[in-house]
Amino acid sequence: MSITNNRKATHDYFIEERFEAGIVLEGWEVKSIRAGRVQLGESYVIVRDGELQLLNMHVSPLATASTHIHPNATRTRKLLLHKNEIDKLIGKVEIRGYTLVPLNLHFRNGKIKLEFGLGKGKKLHDKRDSARDKDWLREKDRIMKHDTRKRDS
Numbered sequence: 001m002s003i004t005n006n007r008k009a010t011h012d013y014f015i016e017e018r019f020e021a022g023i024v025l026e027g028w029e030v031k032s033i034r035a036g037r038v039q040l041g042e043s044y045v046i047v048r049d050g051e052l053q054l055l056n057m058h059v060s061p062l063a064t065a066s067t068h069i070h071p072n073a074t075r076t077r078k079l080l081l082h083k084n085e086i087d088k089l090i091g092k093v094e095i096r097g098y099t100l101v102p103l104n105l106h107f108r109n110g111k112i113k114l115e116f117g118l119g120k121g122k123k124l125h126d127k128r129d130s131a132r133d134k135d136w137l138r139e140k141d142r143i144m145k146h147d148t149r150k151r152d153s
Contacts, residue, residue: 003033003105003112006040011127013101013119019089020108020115021052022080028071029059033112037062038105045079045100045116047090052079054102054114079114092118 009015025033032038037060045054054077061071081089092098101119105112122130 001107003036003107004038004040005104006043006102008041009101009103009117009119011122011130013099013117013121014126015101015103015117015119017092017118018103018115019081019085019117020113023054023112023114024078024080025112026071028061028069030112032059032062033105035062040102040105043102045102047086047093047100050086050090052081052086052089052100053077054079057102079116089118097121 039058041058043054043057045052047053056074057077058073059071060073089100093100097120099119099121101117103115103117105114107113
């Protein structure tokens with residue numbers, strides 16, 4: 001079950017490969033994420049000291065958060081993957097133009113997981129081509145739907 005999606009990711013990047021990782025979270029973050037108070041829009045994944053880390057994922061604290069904890073909504077969160085997966089990703093990210101982009105946050109067996117992709121940035125003309133293709137598919141479906149109705153009557 002998906003909690004939140006990063007809709008900008010497929011608009012701004014060609015996603016070539018997808019990966020799933022666990023996230024190191026604090027208790028108040030888990031409660032907030034289960035309540036749907038999370039945003040992936042401006043977040044990104046980096047490699048630091050041989051580890052993958054998620055930056056700028058905004059988790060809004062609940063009003064019922066404890067008084068002695070001062071939550072940081074956009075703190076850096078460590079991603080949990082096997083060492084061989086991390087090494088493979090480091091090799092791919094070092095290639096010019098590739099980056100790791102968060103795609104969605106979801107539950108798997110009661111645990112919160114992050115799906116992220118290996119992406120290559122789109123240029124402006126690529127975005128226009130994608131929009132043109134999407135519009136054509138929508139128009140084609142509309143024409144086909146309209147055309148089949150005429151034949152039946």
